[in-house]
Each structure stands twice: as C-alpha cells, then as structure tokens.
Amino acid sequence: MYSDLTSELDSILGDLAPGRARRARDVERVDPTHREGARNLVDYASLRRHDLRDLQDRLLDVGVSPLVGCEDAVEAALRAARAALAALEGQRPSRFADRRTTAEARAAGDAALATHAEALLGAPRPGRSGRVMVTLPSSAADDPGLVLGLAERGMGLARINCAHDDPARWEAMIAGVRAAERAVGRRIPISMDLAGPKLRTGPVALGAPVGRARVTREPGGGVVEPARLWFTRDGIDPAGAPTPPPTRGRPPLCVRVDPRWLAARTPGDVIEVPDARRLRRRFTVVSVDAAGVLAEGDRNAWVRDGTLIDCDFERTRVRGIPAVPQRIRVHTGDRILLTVDMEPVDPPRSGAEIRLGCALPAVVEALTVGDRVLFDDGVISAEVIETATPGATDAPWVRLEVVRCREGGRWLGSEKGINVPGLEVDTPALTEEDCRSLRFASRHADLVAVSFVRTRRDVADAVEALAAAVSESGREVGLLLKIETRQAYRSLPDLLLEAMRHDRIGVMIARGDLAVEMGFESLSEVPRNITLMCQAARVPVVLATQVLESLAKTGIPSRAEISDAGSAQRSECVMLNKGPYVAEAIETLDAIHSRMGRIQRKALPLMRHVDSWD
Structure with a gap:
C-alpha cells in the first residue's frame, strides 16, 4: 500500500550521497562555522532537483509530514518521513530515524541560523522575530537627531548607500548611529552598500537654473x-x-x-x-x-x-539656484540610439530619434537584434532592431524601438537603470570605486553589501578583497550578497558555498532588479525559493525593495503592502527605504514582526489559539 511512497523516499535519500561527493571539496573549503550548513545546503540542492509536489500530496493523504519545514535538516526530515511510513507498514521506524535525533537535528539547524543572524545583523528586539534595516537619507549626516529618532522607533540596522554622498558624509552618518547606539543601549550594526558596476543611462544636459x-x-x-x-x-x-x-x-x-x-x-x-x-x-x-x-x-x-x-x-x-536636470519624454514606437558616448545629450524635438549613453560599453557590444532592453525599473521596454557594423568608426551602438511604455509617454533622465534580461556580460562585480569604499567600510561599518554578484568568481573576488581590507583594519566585518539578477539566482548554491569561506555572511534579496530581470510575476516564487535555500544553508536573509513604500512616502499604507510585510517576516531582516514617514514605517513593521513571530516560524505556520472563534 505504501511501496510507491517508500521507493520514492528511498530514491531521494539515495541521491544525497552522490550530491555530497560532488561537492565535498566545496564543503571542505568553507569556514568551520558554516561546515554543517554547507552540507545541509548540498542536500537541499539535491532535494530540489526533484519535483516533489505529487509526493507531498500523497504523503499528506496517509498522514505523513509532506516535508514542509525540511530546510532546517534535510536528511533528518526525509528519514523522519521514511520512519513514519515504516511504522504504517508495521516495520521498525528506528531503522530510519527516531524522534530525539530528528528533534536535535532540526533544533541544531534552527540554532545555527539564529547564531549566524545575530553575529551578522545583531540581536532582534525582545519579542520580535526579525530586524528592521533602514536606509539613511543624506540629511542624516547633518542631523544626528534624525538617526536617534529612527533608533528609538525600532531601527535595528542602519544602511548607507555608497552610490551617494562621500566618505566625509558617511563618517558623519556613522557617528550619528554610534551616538544613537549609546542612547538606546543596544547595538545597531551599519551596512554599507557598494555601488557596483553602474548599468545606467548616460547624462542628459542640464537645463536653465x-x-x-x-x-x-x-x-x-x-x-x-x-x-x-x-x-x-x-x-x-x-x-x-x-x-x-x-x-x-x-x-x-x-x-x-x-x-x-x-x-x-x-x-x-x-x-x-x-x-x-x-x-x-x-x-x-x-x-x-x-x-x-x-x-x-x-x-x-x-x-x-x-x-x-x-x-x-x-x-x-538671488543666487544659488542650480540648473534643472532635463529629462527626455519617451513614447511607444520611439527610436533610441544607445551608444557608449557618455557626453551629455540634449532632449530631442518631439518624434526625433533619442540618443542615450550607456555606462557599461560591454553591454552595448554584447547586444544583438531581438534582445530586450529595459529602462528605469522596467517601466520602458525596448527591443534591439539594429546594431553597428563590427569595426565601424562609430561602433559600438545599437538602435532600439520602444515596444512598451505608459500611455502618454514616460520621462527618462540621467542615471536611470538599464536591465538586459538574459544577457551575461563578463564585467567584474567590484569596481575600483567599490574597492575604495570597501576599505572605508572595513574601518567603520559592520557589514558590506556587494551589488550585482553574478558568478562564483564575483563572490571569490569579494571575499578576498574583504579579507585583505579587514586584515588591515583589524575589525570583523560581515559580507552581504545582493541577489538581483537571473544569473545570480540560477547560481545561488555556488555563490553561497563560495561566500561561506567568510565567517559572517548573508543574502539580500533585491526584489526590484529581480522583478525587472525575471518578470514581475516571478516575485510570487523567486524570493521564497531564495529564502528557503538560505535557510537550508543557515545563512540569514535581508528582504529589500518597496517594503511599506506607500507608508514611508505618504504616511498611509496600502492593504497589500501590510500583507507583504507580514510575509517578509520569514526573513531575518527587512529593509525599509528612506521617506518622510519612514519612522512610522519602522513602528508598523516592528509591530508586524511582533505579531507574526507568534504565528509563523520561517515557512511553517504556527496555529495559536484564536480567541475570536471560542
């Protein structure tokens, strides 16, 4: 009666050993604190090569756990399910697992993740299941009271974006955070985001002041x-x-x-x-x-x-009024000439071809006819219709046609993001500017977030650069990998195993770029898969992009974003972006963490007593 289930579970359990053998060298290279997490990650990667949906339904039909929550200890969860089937067949379940061993394995995985999260992100506030990271605005450099107010509302970590401001202003922000730490009596780690290679539009000429x-x-x-x-x-x-x-x-x-x-x-x-x-x-x-x-x-x-x-x-x-940044109005059907020339361009007359620079020449060189090019978080979508002749004096360039844009057009300005879904370009994740920022961070910050990692080589370069920087500063600094491309998502097990050579690591899920790269509908699945993979690796996760954005910007949350913030509780930390009402957003997210911590543990719902139904 249960032979189909037992044979499938036995087959999956049998796949674990070959997977471990293939990854044995990778596991041996990781820092000792991550050794067990690396082994469990390898097991989880082997497990997820199977489509388990039908098996889960059939396990549930006979009253056996459908492997929900197996991420803490993959082999132990599989063996527990196999033991339950053995008991149903009248066999000795202890041949496969026993309750004490299974409980100890799950508890060890859960404890390791909590330990790693606290080492990297600091301790959560009492009664909370996660932490709140807040992006500091530029004004924080001049207003220590602003930083103190955020800390008093519940800010758990402070984030500084190295794409903005300069070292002098970063130091002022950091001084404000350290003062706030002393005032509220708890540690507030500082994360510094490296800018990464800037795939952005070139400058548009300034207008009148x-x-x-x-x-x-x-x-x-x-x-x-x-x-x-x-x-x-x-x-x-x-x-x-x-x-x-x-x-x-x-x-x-x-x-x-x-x-x-x-x-x-x-x-x-x-x-x-x-x-x-x-x-x-x-x-x-x-x-x-x-x-x-x-x-x-x-x-x-x-x-x-x-x-x-x-x-x-x-x-x-009157003096001191700066020149107005100009923008270009883009409509569906417009032609865009994308070049490597980064000289400022004037907005064209209506209907004329738009000329734009691209900050990464390698991208322009790699584009081919039919490729999609997205601008400004995907709100403008274009398709390559022509490329320069190789070797031509004006090469490289590509001509695009806008195929999707809001009715009535959309403004496009300088320094707006460009995404090319599916295009893999061999550019380093760390620029010279990033290396300078990393050395600064190693002296002042608690963790460094590396943007646009795509390959194992990118992570290896980041680990080595951070190791060199901290050897000079003598401080312990964590590493946060920002997962924001299709290539990084596909390579996630490799990226994690490479990062585990460093003792303090985490992952930031950058939902904005992921949505543009992989399609907005992917946000229903991809962040969840990343979170589960990291849970198996016992690596903490920071969920980012547009969490409570309406509340932070307008003071009024949407119903959908409250639900989104509740789901975000599955991560160890949630990032809020700056806004005039970010303090209110911190309080709201802190309250959600407090509430959700009583009814959800990672992906596992906890069924508390519901007073309303008595």
Whole structure:
C-alpha cells in the first residue's frame, strides 16, 4: 500500500550521497562555522532537483509530514518521513530515524541560523522575530537627531548607500548611529552598500537654473500651505549654508542674497519676486533669525538664478539656484540610439530619434537584434532592431524601438537603470570605486553589501578583497550578497558555498532588479525559493525593495503592502527605504514582526489559539 511512497523516499535519500561527493571539496573549503550548513545546503540542492509536489500530496493523504519545514535538516526530515511510513507498514521506524535525533537535528539547524543572524545583523528586539534595516537619507549626516529618532522607533540596522554622498558624509552618518547606539543601549550594526558596476543611462544636459516655490493644495484646489522662500546670505560655502526651519507642506526654495539686503529684513516685509513665466509674485516675511529669513506666498513661483527681487525699493539678486536636470519624454514606437558616448545629450524635438549613453560599453557590444532592453525599473521596454557594423568608426551602438511604455509617454533622465534580461556580460562585480569604499567600510561599518554578484568568481573576488581590507583594519566585518539578477539566482548554491569561506555572511534579496530581470510575476516564487535555500544553508536573509513604500512616502499604507510585510517576516531582516514617514514605517513593521513571530516560524505556520472563534 505504501511501496510507491517508500521507493520514492528511498530514491531521494539515495541521491544525497552522490550530491555530497560532488561537492565535498566545496564543503571542505568553507569556514568551520558554516561546515554543517554547507552540507545541509548540498542536500537541499539535491532535494530540489526533484519535483516533489505529487509526493507531498500523497504523503499528506496517509498522514505523513509532506516535508514542509525540511530546510532546517534535510536528511533528518526525509528519514523522519521514511520512519513514519515504516511504522504504517508495521516495520521498525528506528531503522530510519527516531524522534530525539530528528528533534536535535532540526533544533541544531534552527540554532545555527539564529547564531549566524545575530553575529551578522545583531540581536532582534525582545519579542520580535526579525530586524528592521533602514536606509539613511543624506540629511542624516547633518542631523544626528534624525538617526536617534529612527533608533528609538525600532531601527535595528542602519544602511548607507555608497552610490551617494562621500566618505566625509558617511563618517558623519556613522557617528550619528554610534551616538544613537549609546542612547538606546543596544547595538545597531551599519551596512554599507557598494555601488557596483553602474548599468545606467548616460547624462542628459542640464537645463536653465530655475527653482520652484510651491503651494500645497487640498483636493478641491484650495491652498492649505503656502509657497516658501528661504533666504540666506551670499558668500558662504553652500555646503555650510543654514538649513530652513521645519515647516509643513512643500520644502522652501533656498536662495542666497546680499548680506546687507538680508540684514534689513523684518517680519511683515513684502518681497516682489519676478516669476520666470513673466509673472510677478509677492512673498511676505514671516520669520527672521541669525540663520536666515523665511517668506511665504499664496501662489507658485518659478524663480531663475540671478533674478532681481525688490523690497521697499531695495533690490538684490538671488543666487544659488542650480540648473534643472532635463529629462527626455519617451513614447511607444520611439527610436533610441544607445551608444557608449557618455557626453551629455540634449532632449530631442518631439518624434526625433533619442540618443542615450550607456555606462557599461560591454553591454552595448554584447547586444544583438531581438534582445530586450529595459529602462528605469522596467517601466520602458525596448527591443534591439539594429546594431553597428563590427569595426565601424562609430561602433559600438545599437538602435532600439520602444515596444512598451505608459500611455502618454514616460520621462527618462540621467542615471536611470538599464536591465538586459538574459544577457551575461563578463564585467567584474567590484569596481575600483567599490574597492575604495570597501576599505572605508572595513574601518567603520559592520557589514558590506556587494551589488550585482553574478558568478562564483564575483563572490571569490569579494571575499578576498574583504579579507585583505579587514586584515588591515583589524575589525570583523560581515559580507552581504545582493541577489538581483537571473544569473545570480540560477547560481545561488555556488555563490553561497563560495561566500561561506567568510565567517559572517548573508543574502539580500533585491526584489526590484529581480522583478525587472525575471518578470514581475516571478516575485510570487523567486524570493521564497531564495529564502528557503538560505535557510537550508543557515545563512540569514535581508528582504529589500518597496517594503511599506506607500507608508514611508505618504504616511498611509496600502492593504497589500501590510500583507507583504507580514510575509517578509520569514526573513531575518527587512529593509525599509528612506521617506518622510519612514519612522512610522519602522513602528508598523516592528509591530508586524511582533505579531507574526507568534504565528509563523520561517515557512511553517504556527496555529495559536484564536480567541475570536471560542
């Protein structure tokens, strides 16, 4: 009656030994702390080469565990299922497994994952099942109070994106985190994300230096917050210019003016401001202090750098308004010439061919007719229709046709992401800039996240570079692999085994790039598979991209993202991006972690008593 089930389980158990033999050298190379996890990872990879769905249904039919939760200890779970079948057949189950051995194996796997997670990510807050990582905004360098507020709300880790700012500002952010650690009395590890090879659009030429002071309107059109101008004195370093006081509504437009004109201002003064659209606007001074002057108006104003403004027949020119970044309007059917020329381009006239640079020449060289090219997180999709003749003087270039774009068009600007699904290009994961950032991180941070790892060689380079950096700094620094490409997903067992040569490792699931690379529908499965594979390896996971994004940006969560945040609890850490309401997002995610920890352990649902159904 059970022979079909026993033979299938015996076959799967028999596959484990050959899999271990093939990977024996890889397992021996890992750090001792990962040795058992590496063996279990190899077993799990062997298991997942089988399609188990029908077997799981039939095991459930006879009351045997359908291998849910087997990731903690793969062989022990298989043997426990085999022992249960033996008992049903009237045989001695102890030939295959016993309860104590199975429980010890599962507990050991669970404990190893918890130990590795705490070493890399710090301890979770009491009563929580996971941690909250928060991306620090650039303003955190100037505002230690902002960092302290995030820590008080529940930030467990701070993330610094090395693609932005510079070492001086990173140091200021780090000082703020260390001060917040002391204030809240717990460790807050710092993760520094290396920028990685930038597959992005080239620069679009800057436009005129014009800034906008904007009112805030209610849905009916009435003004609920005025437009604001913040005046500071000219002649000081812009980096050290005083910041405007906190206000509601849209941020003030910051300008610099003659110090004598500024010193003469008093509350109630009316300032005449010519609008770049040949209109005139009036702003009334509402506050004056040593830092600057704040003025408010009830109409939007476009102000050009160098504009002559007037107050009681005293005139001065406004300075410090930067050039406006221009963008290109893209429509379905447009042609794009993608080149390796990184000189700034001017937006073309409507209907003309768009010219764009690509930051990685190897990608342009590798593209062929029919390849898909996606821009700006996949919102613009194009197809290669022509390539340059090899050896031509203007090569390399490719001509694209836009095949999908939002109705009415979409803006595309400088430094926007480019994805080429399925294209494998031999470019190193660590750039020279990354190596400099890594050395900085080894002296100041607790873990380093490596972007766009694709191959085993990429991970080996990262492990070796980190080992060299920490040997100089004398500090222990963890390594986080960002899985964000189809190639990395396919190579995940290899990447993990290579990374396990380092003692503190983790994986970040970058759902944004994965969705673009593999299709948005893949997000229903791929992150879950990565999490399960890492659980088998006893390697902690950080889930990233758009978690509670609406809440962080607008202060109001969508129902779908609350459910998404609940599912994210299966990872050891969840990353939030910056936003004006990120503190509220931290509190919400922390509460979800507290609640979900009582009813879910990784992929295993826990059935607590439901009071409502008494």
